[in-house]
Amino acid sequence: MTQVTPVAPPPGPAASRETAYAVLREQISAGRLAPGTWLREAALAAELGFSRTPVREALRTLAAEGLVELVHNRGARVVPWTPTDVDETYRLRALLEGEAAGLAARRATAEQVEQMARAQERYERSIDAGAPAVERAGCNDAFHASVVAASGSNRLPVLLSVITSAPLVARAIGSYTADDLRRSVLQHRDVLTAVQQRDEALAVAAMRSHILAARYVAIAGVS
Amino acid sequence: MTQVTPVAPPPGPAASRETAYAVLREQISAGRLAPGTWLREAALAAELGFSRTPVREALRTLAAEGLVELVHNRGARVVPWTPTDVDETYRLRALLEGEAAGLAARRATAEQVEQMARAQERYERSIDAGAPAVERAGCNDAFHASVVAASGSNRLPVLLSVITSAPLVARAIGSYTADDLRRSVLQHRDVLTAVQQRDEALAVAAMRSHILAARYVAIAGVS
DNA sequence: AGGACGCCGATCGCATGCAATCCATGCCTG
């Protein structure tokens, strides 16, 4: 079986469950745990140094997000990502994040717009500096998160977390060409400008086209 | 504390967890467990006749769906539904179910279209027969579910289950006027026709307007 | 009297044990 990273004993409340969740999610989405791999509670608990309970709860969370599939008395199996899945995910992201951008344009506070602008600045700097893919991906995530936060919706973050596989996006960003990166930056800027100008239609359209365009790179990443 | 229905010992695998989940979800969404109520694992376990483990997992699922809020060392608190929440939920449903209807128009199989037609027939019959609200709501759900199924998407059902509170919808349908019911039936027919005619634009628009219109009744139901 | 500190109870987080269930393997039978 593929080895999962052994981790140090963590502090804080609910730390074991969250650590198990974070480790598994990272390993699965990064592809280190191949699709089809069986994840056994006891084995994971032993490797992570926890008991079965937190591992079990982490697996249930992952199952709710669709990353693994629970089979009674068999264990949890990593579900495979087909190009169709990625396509579907990105289309839904475009729908939901487009809505988020539109809401942000309508009702973001000055503070939230400021947050978006800072995130965008960091994103541009990380690209100009030729930062490693994981850092660029983090800055990209931060910008998207700032838009969702600026939407003021309580449910959009939940829905997006269900369908957005961060490491999948990271892998896609890692394989961006120079042109892809430039386009990504400029599309982010369009979204930012739209929100600053309270241009709802542009905000929706810019975010939608940004994600629908990124879709192709992401699809290529899994096929 | 509000009493939860004591239930008989259930059969089958994972029965305790699923029963606890079903009971709690029903009680919460129907309003028998008032918003703000604290749900304690030990107390629920005692009332339901299970141990804390399945209750605990049920609560985590409910928290993931946003029905309750977990607070460390305090318990789970029933999250209140404000008119704003209902509005937001219905807008997102309109977005997602509109997408579902569009996809259905594009790629539903003959079998799936047949399913939709049957569900619609049952809905119309239940209304003509003056069936009780809970049955009308069930038929309504069945139609919407048939559209989502016809979309062929694996993720739309998951996303919709996260934001759709069935009993909330049921309560709204219970307070429909005769005109509301007629409108609902006719809008369903528009969706069905659109899918049959492979008219994607109409499918999206009809479903969206159907849900956005129903929104006002639902909002009135919680305020 | 007002505020801060410390103790105590309540509650969750995690560990572990037991029982039920399912799959696979090997044997027996036709």
Place this chain on the structure above:
DNA sequence: CAGGCATGGATTGCATGCGATCGGCGTCCT
């Protein structure tokens, strides 16, 4: 030799116990 069946092992589902942590309340000090 093929098919069905019984048995054993592996795995999850659930129960329960213990420790950690947080909130509430009383008390003491200022």
